[in-house]
Amino acid sequence: MGFRGERVSDIFSFNGAIGAGWAQPEPMLSESEVNATIPDGIRRSKLPAWPNASEPELVRHYTWLSTRNFGIDTGFYPLGSCTMKHNPRLNERIANLPGIDRLHPLQPVHQIQGLLSIFYEMQEMLEICSGMDQVTLQPVAGAHGEFTAMRCIQEYHRDNGESHRDKVIVPDSAHGTNPASAAMCGYQIVEIPSGEDGRIDLEALKAAVGEDTAAMMITNPSTLGVFEPEILAASEIVHGAGGQMYYDGANFNAILGKTDPGLMGFDAVHYNLHKTFSQPHGGGGPGSGPIGVKNHLAAYLPTPLAARREISESDPKGVGDGFWYTWEIPEKTIGKVQQWHGNAGAVVRSWAFYRRFGRELEKMSEHAVLAANYLRHIIMNPDKETQEGVHAMPVNGVPADVVMHEFTLSLSPLVEAVGVTGKDVAKRLLDYGVMSPTLYFPMIVPECLMIEPTETESKEVLDKFAADFLTILGEDPDLVKTAPHTTDVRRVDEVSAARNLILRHPKGTE
Amino acid sequence: MDQLPNLGREQEMLSIMGMDSIDELFSNIPENIRRSNSLPLRAPQTEEEIWHDAQHLLGANVDLDSRPSFLSAGLARNFVPAMVGAMATRGEFLTSYTPYQPEVSQGMLQAMWEFQTMISELVGLPVANVSMYDASTAAAEALTCAVRVNGRKATQKGVVYVSQFIPPHRMQVIENYLQGGDTEIRILEHSGDGHIDLNAAANAVGSCAVYVEQPNAFGVLDAGISNLKSIVGENTAVIVGVDVVSLGLVEAPGNYGADIVVGEGQPFGIGPTFGGPIYGIFACAKKYLRQMPGRIVGQTVDVDGKLAYTLTLSTREQHIRRHRATSNICSNETLIALMGAMHMALLGPGGLEKLARRVAASTEATKRAVLSIDGVELVDPKAANFREFAVILPIDAAAAVSYADAAGINAGFDLGVWWADYGMSRCLLIGCDERTSQSDIEALVSALSQWVSEVSV
Numbered sequence: 001m002g003f004r005g006e007r008v009s010d011i012f013s014f015n016g017a018i019g020a021g022w023a024q025p026e027p028m029l030s031e032s033e034v035n036a037t038i039p040d041g042i043r044r045s046k047l048p049a050w051p052n053a054s055e056p057e058l059v060r061h062y063t064w065l066s067t068r069n070f071g072i073d074t075g076f077y078p079l080g081s082c083t084m085k086h087n088p089r090l091n092e093r094i095a096n097l098p099g100i101d102r103l104h105p106l107q108p109v110h111q112i113q114g115l116l117s118i119f120y121e122m123q124e125m126l127e128i129c130s131g132m133d134q135v136t137l138q139p140v141a142g143a144h145g146e147f148t149a150m151r152c153i154q155e156y157h158r159d160n161g162e163s164h165r166d167k168v169i170v171p172d173s174a175h176g177t178n179p180a181s182a183a184m185c186g187y188q189i190v191e192i193p194s195g196e197d198g199r200i201d202l203e204a205l206k207a208a209v210g211e212d213t214a215a216m217m218i219t220n221p222s223t224l225g226v227f228e229p230e231i232l233a234a235s236e237i238v239h240g241a242g243g244q245m246y247y248d249g250a251n252f253n254a255i256l257g258k259t260d261p262g263l264m265g266f267d268a269v270h271y272n273l274h275k276t277f278s279q280p281h282g283g284g285g286p287g288s289g290p291i292g293v294k295n296h297l298a299a300y301l302p303t304p305l306a307a308r309r310e311i312s313e314s315d316p317k318g319v320g321d322g323f324w325y326t327w328e329i330p331e332k333t334i335g336k337v338q339q340w341h342g343n344a345g346a347v348v349r350s351w352a353f354y355r356r357f358g359r360e361l362e363k364m365s366e367h368a369v370l371a372a373n374y375l376r377h378i379i380m381n382p383d384k385e386t387q388e389g390v391h392a393m394p395v396n397g398v399p400a401d402v403v404m405h406e407f408t409l410s411l412s413p414l415v416e417a418v419g420v421t422g423k424d425v426a427k428r429l430l431d432y433g434v435m436s437p438t439l440y441f442p443m444i445v446p447e448c449l450m451i452e453p454t455e456t457e458s459k460e461v462l463d464k465f466a467a468d469f470l471t472i473l474g475e476d477p478d479l480v481k482t483a484p485h486t487t488d489v490r491r492v493d494e495v496s497a498a499r500n501l502i503l504r505h506p507k508g509t510e
Numbered sequence: 511m512d513q514l515p516n517l518g519r520e521q522e523m524l525s526i527m528g529m530d531s532i533d534e535l536f537s538n539i540p541e542n543i544r545r546s547n548s549l550p551l552r553a554p555q556t557e558e559e560i561w562h563d564a565q566h567l568l569g570a571n572v573d574l575d576s577r578p579s580f581l582s583a584g585l586a587r588n589f590v591p592a593m594v595g596a597m598a599t600r601g602e603f604l605t606s607y608t609p610y611q612p613e614v615s616q617g618m619l620q621a622m623w624e625f626q627t628m629i630s631e632l633v634g635l636p637v638a639n640v641s642m643y644d645a646s647t648a649a650a651e652a653l654t655c656a657v658r659v660n661g662r663k664a665t666q667k668g669v670v671y672v673s674q675f676i677p678p679h680r681m682q683v684i685e686n687y688l689q690g691g692d693t694e695i696r697i698l699e700h701s702g703d704g705h706i707d708l709n710a711a712a713n714a715v716g717s718c719a720v721y722v723e724q725p726n727a728f729g730v731l732d733a734g735i736s737n738l739k740s741i742v743g744e745n746t747a748v749i750v751g752v753d754v755v756s757l758g759l760v761e762a763p764g765n766y767g768a769d770i771v772v773g774e775g776q777p778f779g780i781g782p783t784f785g786g787p788i789y790g791i792f793a794c795a796k797k798y799l800r801q802m803p804g805r806i807v808g809q810t811v812d813v814d815g816k817l818a819y820t821l822t823l824s825t826r827e828q829h830i831r832r833h834r835a836t837s838n839i840c841s842n843e844t845l846i847a848l849m850g851a852m853h854m855a856l857l858g859p860g861g862l863e864k865l866a867r868r869v870a871a872s873t874e875a876t877k878r879a880v881l882s883i884d885g886v887e888l889v890d891p892k893a894a895n896f897r898e899f900a901v902i903l904p905i906d907a908a909a910a911v912s913y914a915d916a917a918g919i920n921a922g923f924d925l926g927v928w929w930a931d932y933g934m935s936r937c938l939l940i941g942c943d944e945r946t947s948q949s950d951i952e953a954l955v956s957a958l959s960q961w962v963s964e965v966s967v
Contacts, residue, residue: 008817011624011855022591022861027871028948034759034870039733039894042724042761047859048631055593058855062597062621069609069617073601079610086513087605090557096595099568102575105785106583106923108915114570115784128549140643140786141841143828151686177840179833184654186690189833227538256549258536263543274841282845283618284608284640284805286787289841319570335682339584339646339774340785348568355560356513359551367514369535370523377527402535427613436611441829458515459523482813487613489812494612497810497822501799503637504627 009064012507016054049508068488069283070435076461078375080406080438080450081175081223083253083275088356091278091349100348105340109326110316115344116325118351119306122290125354129361130249130269131262132292138302138342142250145270145289146181146217148337152293152300153215153244153268154185155334162242165214169238171200173224173442178217178248187214194444198224198398200234213243220264221251221404223442223450224397225372235265244268244297252276253454254369254405257362261292268293277350279343288346303333304341367455368405371462375453376407378466390473392417397445406452408445415447418477422447425472427491428483432468511554574782578950579920580876582898582941584645584677584727585785586755586777589945594779594852598845608805608844612820613812619819622844623807625851629791632757632854632862633771634764638793639804641847642839645774646680648790649721649751650687651803651837652770655794656719656747657693658801658836663745665716671698673706675726676751678928684721698722704730704890711741719747719770724756724763727928728939729873729898730890731760739767747798754778754791756896758866770794778857779849789843789850800826803837805844865944869897872946879955880940885962889937898941900925900934905965907938913961919953 027034035043053061071077077084095101099114109116123135139145150168157165168182169190179189192204200218209216216238221227228234235245247261247269253276261269273279273288281287293301304327311324318324357364380396387393397408411422426436426449438450453462472480484490511517520532529535555563574587581587598604602617609615622640629638642648653670661668672684674697688695698720699710706722714720720742725731739748750763752773763771776788794802800823808822828835857865877899880886889900903910907924914921926935940954 022856022858024861024864024868027867028875029871033874034867037870037874037894038759039731041733042731042736044757044759044761047863048628050628050631050859050862051855052858053855055856058852059593059597062852065617065621066600066602067617069602069606070614071602071605073605079607082607084607088513090561092599094564097564097568098573098575099571101781101783102573103571103784104574104581104585104782106581107572111572114567117567125551128551143838143840144643147838151689154689176828176832177838180828180835180838183833184690184838229538229540232543257545259539259543259545280604281607282604283606283848284844285842286846287841319567334686336679337683337686338786339644339679339683343786344784345787352560352564355555358554359549360554361549363511363514366532367516370516370520370532373527373535374523402538430611430614435614455514459519484613488616489613489816489818491813492612492818492820493810493812494820497808497820501822502809503806504630505624508631
């Protein structure tokens with residue numbers, strides 16, 4: 001990573017392009033004519049203290065910053081629950097075509113037939129993969145999809161005269177977004193404990209449901225990476241009480257073509273196109289969080305949906321597939337959850353990803369699950385010499401023989417043996433040139449590391465990670481506890497960051 | 511299939527685990543919930559074939575650069591400098607996740623801290639987050655944030671006032687987001703001249719928040735908004751939705767008392783891209799900091815005392831606070847915000863002002879030209895406009911839009927789609943930008959004149 005060391009690049013200290021800024025054509029009207037268009041009393045008094053920078057300075061600044069950032073392109077990124085798979089570059093090239101980048105969501109449908117056909121194809125593909133009846137592409141993130149689906153469920157209950165259903169059940173191992181999304185709709189959260197093996201406690205679920213149950217939110221495979229075989233029984237319990245079943249699609253990468261949320265008894269599901277369908281994560285977003293629902297919820301979906309009919313002679317030219325694409329407004333729609341049609345650019349990238357696999361998406365899930373099980377196996381079953389070299393072996397987060405696309409390890413034995421924590425090991429991994437797994441989640445596994453390799457990592461990468469991981473478990477505890485040592489900065493003082501808030505550069509405020 | 515490095519090596523890996531087949535890995539899925547057939551989808555394609563299909567399908571769309579276009583309604587047909595795409599698609603940025611491990615994420619963290627600074631400067635408030643999904647969710651979460659902060663002291667419990675003239679889509683997003691608490695949305699009326707009715711604004715005293723837009727949905731700039739804070743007082747949040755480019759000429763709302771500023775960041779960083787991914791900006795006064803949604807980056811040091819950046823105030827967020835979090839937002843629009851930061855940095859203060867002047871000038875020039883057509887009048891004749899203005903046509907605007915479309919021009923947005931109930935079926939919203947050319951204006955005027963003369967016969 002080229003530019004290590006003390007070098008600092010402060011964008012606010014550049015002195016290029018002062019005054020002029022980036023060169024632009026002249027305005028159509030004179031300065032005084034433009035000034036006359038701004039009402040008295042609200043003319044800007046002082047311009048913002050933005051950088052004064054030329055393009056050469058900025059290109060070097062952002063290139064330098066990029067070298068101080070770790071992506072999948074940099075190295076292995078086994079961040080459990082986040083599905084950090086390779087992002088094919090073709091998808092970026094496609095998303096930059098003017099037929100998507102330079103398109104306005106309010107253009108009439110005859111100007112956007114190509115994009116509508118892609119929307120329709122994606123809706124249909126996601127319906128098929130999930131066993132749902134209708135998909136909307138509007139939500140732009142997983143949590144946004146959860147919120148949207150819970151709003152549809154809320155309206156469904158209200159229409160049935162059951163607005164007293166005010167509780168949503170989530171397992172204690174659920175992603176934090178589940179309870180947060182339900183709470184934003186005004187629901188009260190009922191958390192149910194998982195069994196010792198991480199599985200649903202059906203007795204606890206039976207005790208939790210009732211006339212006030214609006215829905216249950218759950219992911220399967222669970223956040224422990226284990227498929228819940230009694231999911232259908234759980235669905236029956238919730239449905240029996242009049243509640244709806246919501247599938248958190250964060251772990252969808254594990255099951256494509258093998259089973260689907262419809263078969264498991266779910267009524268609604270969200271997909272993370274930025275996980276399963278490879279929309280790049282971009283340092284935290286954009287994402288895309290479409291939802292799919294069964295017919296009884298379809299009337300409530302956000303508006304509009306992509307629809308089609310057979311093309312007729314009076315229609316203008318279509319895309320050549322025999323269909324005319326339009327928008328359709330769901331009958332009892334909850335309206336909008338995003339201003340436009342969601343993250344269309346992410347949908348197009350995910351469409352390009354889907355097209356690579358087509359009906360063989362099942363292979364993608366097979367390889368994701370193969371990689372996770374393989375990695376778990378070689379970490380937990382090292383040769384005798386390696387095993388003797390570690391202070392303490394981790395234990396599986398759950399005792400299952402096989403896992404799905406991810407798995408958890410508890411490093412409690414290591415803490416007890418030499419005082420090295422999960423966080424220490426996670427930080428030490430950074431010195432070996434890999435990203436840390438997800439740390440301390442789910443909270444029901446002590447000293448938890450959650451590892452998801454995805455289908456795009458080769459056997460050699462997995463072998464190397466297992467070897468490095470086991471090496472760390474045998475290293476000098478002081479070395480591990482003070483890690484990382486070779487990164488751009490060493491362990492960051494997060495406590496001081498929160499106590500002494502410095503949330504912007506002082507330029508302009510002095 | 512070229513995305514699977516272990517293709518053909520399945521048996522080798524399985525045998526190391528003591529397994530014979532892939533099926534064993536899925537043995538936990540009970541028979542009664544297994545798919546009985548393979549996915550009924552199309553055959554896999556190669557990169558070349560996908561590119562071919564993408565060019566065909568996306569090429570069938572009419573892109574805004576291919577014809578004169580006056581369609582805006584909240585999105586900008588902007589010009590994004592080449593540097594932005596080239597830098598933002600560097601794999602280290604593009605393929606990273608949320609920077610949970612600051613030691614190997616200093617690049618994105620510093621870039622977002624710089625972004626926060628630029629937004630803070632732009633709107634005149636001390637704190638900004640690293641983005642919301644769009645302007646609408648930013649506005650909605652600003653209102654819920656204000657209810658949390660001001661709810662206890664409010665005499666109008668849970669009440670928020672929202673300007674009558676915000677885009678209806680945004681109002682729907684706000685209504686969805688305000689389902690949760692015991693909140694009530696009341697409409698803040700506008701006067702006949704399109705401006706906020708400042709007498710009606712006095713009704714908002716004692717409520718949790720007032721949300722207004724500068725300019726409003728018709729592009730009207732309203733000097734009266736700068737008096738709102740003194741009318742509603744300290745315990746009611748003044749939330750202003752802005753056109754970010756306008757702030758090169760129009761006063762930063764933080765400087766006239768706004769407590770929270772939101773808006774569509776899209777004009778900085780990314781094309782209209784069919785409405786997403788774009789990004790909402792969110793900035794606030796210190797009073798609202800601990801109740802604000804979204805990620806925030808702080809500056810700190812590492813164990814050696816070296817300058818460092820990290821995500822901070824995470825205890826507001828869903829992964830820690832779960833159902834008590836300030837918002838459910840997790841994935842946001844960081845990469846698009848990064849593109850915005852690059853664009854803003856390249857513009858600089860002078861470039862921002864010039865960009866705002868170009869948009870203001872093209873708006874005014876288009877307005878003058880369109881008003882020269884007999885039978886076309888302004889909806890708000892005395893109002894000042896930025897980027898957009900609304901005109902009344904002799905008959906339905908839908909007909910004008912179709913007519914111009916046939917002549918190869920996107921004439922604007924038919925306001926009847928949004929506000930038929932307000933009797934706006936004859937109103938056309940004409941949007942201008944830095945790319946509007948003299949010949950675009952001539953083409954629009956020529957088409958509209960011809961249309962008016964045909965329909966007036």
